Amino acid sequence: MTTPKIAFVGAGSTVFAKNLLGDILSYPELAGADIRLFDINQERLDVTEQVAHRVARAVDARPTVSATTDRVRALDGADFVINMIQVGGYEPATVTDFEVPKKYGLRQTIADTLGIGGIMRGLRTVPVLVDISRDMERLCPDALHLNYVNPMAMNVWGLARLSPRIKTVGLCHSVQHTAGELATDLGLPVEEIDYLCAGINHVAFYLKFEHRGEDLYPRLMELAESGRVPEWNRVRYEMLRRLGSFVTESSEHFSEYTPYFIKRDRPDLIEKFNVPLDEYPRRCVSQIGGWEDLRVKLQNPDEPLEVKRSVEYGSLIIHSMVTGQPRVVYGNVMNSPVNPDGTPGYGKLISNLPDECAVEVPCLVDRQGIQPTRIGRIPPQLAGLMQTNINVQALTVEALVTGNREHIYHAAMLDPHTSAELDLDQIWALTTDLLAQHGDFIPDDLQAAD
Numbered sequence: 001m002t003t004p005k006i007a008f009v010g011a012g013s014t015v016f017a018k019n020l021l022g023d024i025l026s027y028p029e030l031a032g033a034d035i036r037l038f039d040i041n042q043e044r045l046d047v048t049e050q051v052a053h054r055v056a057r058a059v060d061a062r063p064t065v066s067a068t069t070d071r072v073r074a075l076d077g078a079d080f081v082i083n084m085i086q087v088g089g090y091e092p093a094t095v096t097d098f099e100v101p102k103k104y105g106l107r108q109t110i111a112d113t114l115g116i117g118g119i120m121r122g123l124r125t126v127p128v129l130v131d132i133s134r135d136m137e138r139l140c141p142d143a144l145h146l147n148y149v150n151p152m153a154m155n156v157w158g159l160a161r162l163s164p165r166i167k168t169v170g171l172c173h174s175v176q177h178t179a180g181e182l183a184t185d186l187g188l189p190v191e192e193i194d195y196l197c198a199g200i201n202h203v204a205f206y207l208k209f210e211h212r213g214e215d216l217y218p219r220l221m222e223l224a225e226s227g228r229v230p231e232w233n234r235v236r237y238e239m240l241r242r243l244g245s246f247v248t249e250s251s252e253h254f255s256e257y258t259p260y261f262i263k264r265d266r267p268d269l270i271e272k273f274n275v276p277l278d279e280y281p282r283r284c285v286s287q288i289g290g291w292e293d294l295r296v297k298l299q300n301p302d303e304p305l306e307v308k309r310s311v312e313y314g315s316l317i318i319h320s321m322v323t324g325q326p327r328v329v330y331g332n333v334m335n336s337p338v339n340p341d342g343t344p345g346y347g348k349l350i351s352n353l354p355d356e357c358a359v360e361v362p363c364l365v366d367r368q369g370i371q372p373t374r375i376g377r378i379p380p381q382l383a384g385l386m387q388t389n390i391n392v393q394a395l396t397v398e399a400l401v402t403g404n405r406e407h408i409y410h411a412a413m414l415d416p417h418t419s420a421e422l423d424l425d426q427i428w429a430l431t432t433d434l435l436a437q438h439g440d441f442i443p444d445d446l447q448a449a450d
Contacts, residue, residue, distance in 0.1 A: 004033050004322055007078040007140075009071070009132060010085035011037035012044030014051055014298065016148075020082060021055045022307040023315030029323050030315070031061035038067075038074035045069065051298050051305075058307045071135060078140040080318050083132065084148045087124045088441050090284040096437045097121065098281055104430045105264045106421050109252045110280045112150040113202050114389055116418050119411050120434055122151045122396045124441040126158035133163035144321070144369060146171055146314050152201040152332050153389075156358040157397045160334045169317070169370045170332030170358065172201055174248040176311045182209065182246065185230065186219055196362065198350060198375045200386050200393075201332050202249035203257060204360045207378065209246065220246060234273045235261055243381055248360075252276045257389055259420030317365050324367040331363040333372050350375050352383045357390045388416050403445035408435065 006024065011017050017037070024030050035052060039045040049067035056063050068074050075081065087093065097117035098108060111117025129149065136143055145168040149155055156170040175197050183190035188211055196208040209216045220240060223229055229237040235251035239258075247254055255261040255275045262277070263269055270277065297303050313329040320327045336355035337345035349372055350359050364371040377383075395411035398404065412418050412431045422430065435442055 004030060004080060004318060005036065005078045005140075006033055006080045006082065006318065007036040007038060007074045007143075008048075009038050009074065009081060009083045010149075011048045011067070012039035012041045013084045013086075014044060014048045015294070016084055017048050018051050018055060018298070018307075019310040020312060020314050021052050022059065023310055023312060024318060025056055025061035025063055026059045026307070026309065027315065027319050030319060031059070032063060034064045034066075036066050036068065036074040036078065038069070038071055040069060042069060047295050047298060054298075054301070054305050055307055058305055071132070072139060075132075075135050075139045075143075078136075078143045080146060080321075081132075081136060081140065081143050082146045082148070082314055083129065085125075085128065086149070087121075087128050088438070090281075090288060093121070093124065093438065093441060094281065094284060096434065098278060100434050100437055101430060103433075104422060104426050106418060106430065107262055107264065107277045108280075108417075109256050109262070109276055109278070111256070112280065113152070113249075113253065113257070114392055114417075115256050115415055116412055116430065116434065118151045118154070119392065119396050119408065119415070120438060122154035122158070122393075123400065123408065123443070123446065124438060125149060125151070126155055126162070126397070126400050127443050129155055129159055130162045133159060133166045133168075136166050137163070141165065143167075144169065144317070146317065147332075148172075148314075151393075153358040153393050154396050156201075156332045156334070157356075157393060158400055160337065160358070161397060161401045164338065167369065168333075169363070170201065170360075171313050171317075172330070172332065172360070173311055173313075174202060174250070175204065175330040175360070176313075178246070178248045178250075179206075179209075180311070181230075181233070182216075182220065185223060186211075186216060188216075197248060197330060198359070198361050198378055199248070199382065200353075200358065200389060201360045202253055203386050203389055204248045204330075205243075205245040205378070205382050206248070207245070207375075217244075217246075231274050232276075235275065238273065243379075243385070245379065245382060252279050256417050258385070259416045262417060262421075264421060317370070320365045321367055321369060326364060326366045328362050328373075329365055330360055331370055331372065332358050332360045333363070333370065335359045346372060347374060349373070350378055350383075352377045352380065353386060354390060354394075357393065388414075392416075399446060400443070403443075405435075405446050405448075408446065 399407035
């Protein structure tokens with residue numbers, strides 16, 4: 001592979017695309033890459049195209065950059081496909097995911113991974129990812145699909161069921177971000193921390209967290225017991241006290257993956273654990289409100305453009321597959337995959353999780369691509385907690401694969417937070433309401449009959 005061809009799908013996510021472009025083009029071996037930017041929003045696509053040229057100049061790279069609203073053109077012959085789409089956007093989809101449940105007394109923080117909001121996001125996202133994969137099967141069947149889109153586990157799992165020919169790895173930054181946060185809490189340089197993490201996306205735990213051979217868990221537990229923890233991170237430190245291990249995703253996310261922290265008749269819990277209800281809509285409104293100022297700044301050639309390496313794994317994977325330099329990254333893959341020809345894949349990775357679920361584990365990457373690490377058993381209390389989330393993911397994927405609408409209700413029924421707040425009649429009514437509100441974003445076979 002001399003000149004890698006890299007397609008950005010959803011390139012209108014300008015800031016994220018800018019960071020990935022800076023990471024990729026800063027490697028001399030990738031500085032001449034063929035960059036294809038694709039989005040359905042022409043205005044945002046134009047901004048990202050201009051930013052791509054500015055990033056290239058900033059790192060003294062000479063890529064070929066093209067921008068198109070034609071997905072076929074972007075994917076044709078690609079070696080790598082980086083996916084960062086959001087189906088339905090903030091309006092109407094995210095607003096619907098928050099406002100409709102509120103009518104039933106169900107509050108959320110992020111609603112993009114699990115819960116009733118995560119279920120709906122999965123229902124409208126997986127079919128689009130499958131459609132993209134169908135194009136990839138025709139246009140670039142050997143490309144690696146790097147998925148950054150949530151709900152990560154449902155998306156990876158759905159693609160494995162519905163488009164197994166395409167090689168997909170799901171990428172998140174929660175593992176490396178949390179390692180940095182914990183290092184800061186302990187007053188240690190993150191580059192000196194040695195850790196091993198495994199589980200499912202957003203509910204993975206550090207099985208090892210050490211500094212120069214010293215187990216750091218006693219120090220973290222001391223922080224948790226003392227209460228001297230960051231105010232925004234009280235939920236995760238509480239779970240450390242109860243489970244003995246630290247989870248990777250943020251407290252605002254994790255609070256809605258369990259039944260313990262958000263209860264409509266317990267405002268004291270919201271205050272005690274500093275749970276930021278409606279955090280994602282506030283974040284979206286802020287970003288949308290600041291878009292025009294950001295656009296002007298990014299397009300202004302006289303405005304300094306800071307390009308520094310991010311913690312995202314995408315560029316590391318591409319560089320390792322192009323150059324052969326071995327690295328370890330954390331990726332989301334199937335726990336016990338089946339090859340496209342029906343033969344077993346690389347074997348079961350986490351032995352006390354189901355064969356068919358998406359897991360997040362360390363993966364070796366080199367010219368041979370993504371090679372996941374076999375973890376074995378994880379502590380049973382961690383596996384048990386993960387299983388409550390896997391149940392919801394499994395039923396959502398099953399609904400998408402079989403077209404059985406009832407499984408959407410079953411997924412909502414088994415969701416930890418939803419079932420802790422609503423009775424069965426309310427869950428059924430809420431699910432029906434959401435499916436109707438989302439309309440054409442939901443696959444035809446899962447919509448209500450006229």
